[in-house]
Amino acid sequence: xxxxxxxxxxxxxxxxxxxxxxxxxxxxxxxxxxxxxxxxxxxxxxxxxxxxxxxxxxxxxxxxxxxxxxxxxxxxxxxxxxxxxxxxxxxxxxxxxxxxxxxxxxxxxxxxxxxxxxxxxxxxxxxxxxxxxxxxxxxxxxxxxxxxxxxxxxxxxxxxxxxxxxxxxxxxxxxxxxxxxxxxxxxxxxxxxxxxxxxxxxxxxxxxxxxxxxxxxxxxxxxxxxxxxxxxxxxxxxxxxxxxxxxxxxxxxxxxxxxxxxxxxxxxxxxxxxxxxxxxxxxxxxxxxxxxxxxxxxxxxxxxxxxxxxxxxxxxxxxxxxxxxxxxxxxxxxxxxxxxxxxxxxxxxxxxxxxxxxxxxxxxxxxxxxxxxxxxxxxxxxxxxxxxxxxxxxxxxxxxxxxxxxxxxxxxxxxxxxxxxxxxxxxxxxxxxxxxxxxxxxxxxxxxxxxxxxxxxxxxxxxxxxxxxxxxxxxxxxxxxxxxxxxxxxxxxxxxx
Ligand SMILES: *Cc1c(COP(=O)(O)O)cnc(C)c1O
Numbered sequence: 093x094x095x096x097x098x099x100x101x102x103x104x105x106x107x108x109x110x111x112x113x114x115x116x117x118x119x120x121x122x123x124x125x126x127x128x129x130x131x132x133x134x135x136x137x138x139x140x141x142x143x144x145x146x147x148x149x150x151x152x153x154x155x156x157x158x159x160x161x162x163x164x165x166x167x168x169x170x171x172x173x174x175x176x177x178x179x180x181x182x183x184x185x186x187x188x189x190x191x192x193x194x195x196x197x198x199x200x201x202x203x204x205x206x207x208x209x210x211x212x213x214x215x216x217x218x219x220x221x222x223x224x225x226x227x228x229x230x231x232x233x234x235x236x237x238x239x240x241x242x243x244x245x246x247x248x249x250x251x252x253x254x255x256x257x258x259x260x261x262x263x264x265x266x267x268x269x270x271x272x273x274x275x276x277x278x279x280x281x282x283x284x285x286x287x288x289x290x291x292x293x294x295x296x297x298x299x300x301x302x303x304x305x306x307x308x309x310x311x312x313x314x315x316x317x318x319x320x321x322x323x324x325x326x327x328x329x330x331x332x333x334x335x336x337x338x339x340x341x342x343x344x345x346x347x348x349x350x351x352x353x354x355x356x357x358x359x360x361x362x363x364x365x366x367x368x369x370x371x372x373x374x375x376x377x378x379x380x381x382x383x384x385x386x387x388x389x390x391x392x393x394x395x396x397x398x399x400x401x402x403x404x405x406x407x408x409x410x411x412x413x414x415x416x417x418x419x420x421x422x423x424x425x426x427x428x429x430x431x432x433x434x435x436x437x438x439x440x441x442x443x444x445x446x447x448x449x450x451x452x453x454x455x456x457x458x459x460x461x462x463x464x465x466x467x468x469x470x471x472x473x474x475x476x477x478x479x480x481x482x483x484x485x486x487x488x489x490x491x492x493x494x495x496x497x498x499x500x501x502x503x504x505x506x507x508x509x510x511x512x513x514x515x516x517x518x519x520x521x522x523x524x525x526x527x528x529x530x531x532x533x534x535x536x537x538x539x540x541x542x543x544x545x546x547x548x549x550x551x552x553x554x555x556x557x558x559x560x561x562x563x564x565x566x567x568x569x570x571x572x573x574x575x576x577x578x579x580x581x582x583x584x585x586x587x588x589x
Pocket of ligand 1: 249
């Protein structure tokens with residue numbers, strides 16, 4: 093009688109060993125092939141939604157089990173054929189991390205022991221590993237290592253946690269019972285530029301602050317927060333009886349890598365008794381490079397700081413990290429004492445992570461970052477970040493010397509530019525949107541080229557090609573391709589009409 097497949101699915105031992113070895117071999121082949129792979133395989137390019145769904149099969153939940161080898165083989169092929177290779181050395185759209193292979197193994201290891209990092213007592217060593225990782229990340233970023241910190245799903249939630257701690261600090265202990273309505277909450281105001289990522293828009297809904305709580309601050313010519321304008325708006329809001337409580341600053345905006353004047357903002361926050369939160373989801377690790385703007389040295393003065401593990405810290409998705417300078421403020425915001433949790437250690441002695449954030453059950457996301465940082469060490473890690481910044485600058489320099497390319501803002505490891513053909517001036521009179529339309533099509537053409545993957549930024553009404561390099565595989569040769577390719581594809585678009 094044939095063995096039932098579901099027995100293998102639940103088995104350890106020989107079945108797991110065999111399936112695991114096969115899968116690891118295939119993953120290793122995939123990883124080896126990344127630099128030479130087409131960035132967007134032809135199958136994805138030509139594939140319609142219907143094709144894709146047909147490949148997946150329209151059947152419902154299977155009633156009976158299948159051979160795990162076949163299921164894993166299917167999964168591998170589906171993902172491989174449908175891949176846009178994020179790890180590819182010329183994958184520069186959005187902020188795409190390049191996952192360190194050893195981090196993938198760490199994720200497997202974490203899944204194997206499957207620790208629940210809820211309370212310290214659930215898996216003490218897992219909680220200690222998370223604690224050590226938080227301290228290492230803080231040290232890397234120049235943040236006080238005695239801070240409170242935890243791993244989250246990503247940057248959005250890491251930012252949310254910083255702001256929830258700020259809100260609790262501002263509204264006081266009555267927040268828990270009375271909510272914002274009873275605590276002057278309707279008057280709370282926070283300050284941010286229009287360059288802050290959409291986490292801010294979601295956050296004001298989630299927290300009940302509402303968009304009215306955001307006072308937008310002007311930016312300077314480099315998309316940095318204008319401190320003078322901030323001071324004026326603070327005074328105006330105070331005069332109107334409102335309660336300023338929070339500055340949401342950026343250490344590397346998502347569009348152009350702008351770093352706000354963090355030292356001046358920290359001074360102002362201290363003088364005005366405001367909470368300074370810094371979104372460093374993308375950019376905070378740049379502080380490891382000597383090329384980082386001096387202001388990044390002031391990140392350690394923020395009340396809270398968010399960074400993404402799955403972007404420039406080279407971890408596979410998902411891993412965000414929230415750091416809060418005073419750990420008591422995290423406890424104030426999130427600590428509860430349910431009757432079903434009775435532990436031998438208090439919050440002063442150990443970290444019960446369910447008291448630090450939103451989640452209850454939590455996986456050991458920290459392990460991949462712990463493993464990567466241990467394997468690389470600070471020096472090798474800093475060199476990767478530094479090289480990425482140099483490569484982005486190299487794109488900027490090439491753009492400067494390429495006829496028909498116009499440089500846009502450049503910050504950290506982001507370069508922007510647009511294609512401005514010789515005949516642009518004549519065309520613009522009749523079609524004011526000509527350049528934006530052309531560059532929008534150019535980004536599409538670059539993406540479809542299979543050679544590079546870039547995205548866009550819109551700055552001061554200009555639609556720009558944007559390349560963001562957070563990839564340890566990217567080389568000089570890779571970046572040198574971009575400017576000429578952009579001009580060639582731009583020409584083709586013009587000629588095609
Ligand atoms: C990516 C990003 C975020 C959001 O992080 P997720 O990990 O996608 O949730 C927030 N801010 C900035 C600057 C980012 O680059």
